[in-house]
Amino acid sequence: MSTVVGEMDQHDDHHHHAPSGVTRWLFTTNHKDIGSMYLWFSFIMFLVGGSMAMVIRAELFQPGLQLVDPHFFNQMTTVHGLIMVFGAVMPAFTGLANWMIPMMIGAPDMALPRMNNWSFWILPFAFAILLASLFMEGGGPAFGWTFYAPLSTTYSSDSTALFVFSVHIMGISSIMGAINVIVTIMNMRAPGMTYMKMPLFVWSWFITAFLLIAVMPVLAGAVTMVLTDKYFGTSFFDAAGGGDPVMFQHIFWFFGHPEVYIMILPSFGIVSAIIPAFARKPLFGYASMVYATAAIAGLSFLVWAHHMFTTGMPVFAELFFMYCTMLISVPTGVKVFNWVATMWRGSITFETPMLFSLAFVILFTIGGFSGLMLAITPVDFQYHDTYFVVAHFHYVLVSGAIFSIMAAAYFWLPKWTGHMYDEGLAKLHFWASLISVNVLFFPMHFAGLAGMPRRIPDYSIQFADINQIVSIGGFAFGLSQLIFLWVVIKCVKGGEKAPAKPWEGAEGLEWTVPSPAPYHTFDTPPDTSKTPPEAQDHG
């Protein structure tokens, strides 16, 4: 008992500066340290997954098989998807949540700080296992990130077992991270910070955390059934034993569709913080933003089979899932309308976070519209498994989710590092990314409509020109991200001192603490009842 009290004293001693050495990062319970580790981890994974995309684009630069054999190509598409979803986008959002949510709600830290560190440190092990499986005899997972049975059961290599267990521990990490976020939000808000006064980033993560806790266990169930089907003789996905491969798709997409909203809802929160700051106007329609986010999350449980229109379902089910999917465009439309209305007659300036947010609104909307096209059952029979689908989800995930993460990074870098980033380089990064991302993904729509299938290393000669353009866009986009790395390193190392509130129109508790934010913020909660953030106009 005395040792604990001793630790407690020691803890009080180093209250406002960080401990040093490698154990700081291994043993930390500090939400800012853990947030930084999440963000760096996700950026490394972004580069690893991006390199795999470069392999894919290099192979597809010309028709025919040039660089890699088809089996390796399949491994690249599979692991690229897995890494970008579970290793890049999700940890980036968790990192932002760790850094920002306690500061935004006036909490001293996350609610369960030790579990927080556990959630993070599982990830490097999970991805080390996944990446190591690429070097096994028979190769790594090659069945697509969706691991449809029987590709992942009857026809997969031995690495499947490692894939399954690595997904299991990724899931444990995500669930613990989400529990931490949801408990922090429910239990750690400063006095006066009612639910409807929370910043929208907090709201969007509140709902995201709920989705994570609800669907990650379903993913765990799906990989478990794949494991037992492959290794223990069960026949969940085998008609000979009374199961059904289609059942795999139902279970997977029951997880998978909420999962894609897990990767976009925090973006909505980020953009809802940035646009009002640079338009110098309070967010238009705060309450409707909250309800729209909740509605999108609720509907996400009722639309999963729109990924399976061509798989085989009764017509009634096809129609049900088509209409439910289309309903989602209503709350999404509310959001886009609100962002535009926020800017209406604002005094807008175009710093890099705002540029990325504007690009987000436009490009995400393009991705939303192509999603609406895909939702129409009869036409989906043409689009299904073509590059049109690839174009669609890369518009929402790259120029949607990733762009919002970039926006968030530029917006809060001064708060994290205490320095202003290099605006010129950042703008270069933005314009390079914006142009290349469209060169990369826009032509894919046409390739898809003309019938080019996805996940195939070779293609018919008439797609050669389009694929060359796409590949050039791909390489340019990949290289552009190195500018971002440069900007971040430069900003961490030095630069113009950032004031507590570097953005004139920004609102929120995080701007009331100095930059860089002290190691511990809000040991005692601030009273937010008098000047609640974002409370000006939406009451």
Added chain:
Amino acid sequence: MAEQKHEKYYVPASSPWPIVGAIGLGLIAFGAGHTVIDMKNEADGWGINVLLAGIVVILVMLFGWFRDQINESMSGLYSKQLGHSYRQGMAWFIFSEIMFFAAFFGALFYARVIAVEWLGGASNNVMTNEVLWPGFEAIWPLTETPGGIESGAMGWLGLPLYNTLILITSSFTCHFAHVGLEKGKRKQLIGWLGVTIVLGLIFLYLQGAEYVHAYQDLGLTLDSGIYGNTFYMLTGFHGLHVTLGTIMLIVMFLRVLKGHFTPEGHFAFQATSWYWHFVDVVWVCLFIFVYIL
């Protein structure tokens, strides 16, 4: 909001246990993967050693982490607000467990209502049945699969019924123990908690006996088609949860004997009790949907 108290929230100093736990889970995942591969190839590999090492590391982590936690709690570092965090955390964890079982219940319902029926020619699948699986009849329990594997079916009378009564009873005894704790009646607490543990152990023993009966007498095995699959996966994962719950109850019993917990502060006990009730509710669903219907 108004009644929410904000004393100083305890943020623990740095702790080695999370990274130890991450190493443990990493070893378990890597080792379990290779164990499964070794089993399939019928090779004596090192996978099992890595898996066991991982389990040992996790046990060390659990022991160290909970020891720290208990010491902090006993030395009065915890506030009411922290208690709320733990309770909410446990509640959300149980919700995630419910969703895990939901995946397998979903598989059971899909197989029963859709997959097996369609293989038998229902809806517009007459030709599926005629051409691909001629002679297959859609019945449940599926005692003969389309591929021709035959097995017996587990009835609900006898062992499963006894187990149901035992587990429901144990939920009540667990509650009586909790009431004893809240009223400061330690004898009532110890007695009922002991009864709960015994009931949990009896349940596990009978479950084992049921599996032996199923394998030896009924020919109902894990690989005997979708009925056996869902039967063993659902009851098996439930059994694992009962095992974990029983271990938690035993730890609580030892802590009670050491004089831990007060009528006001007993998060660990409450969490264990919630977990036990959750396991009970899952069993009732299992009994209805796996055994009776």
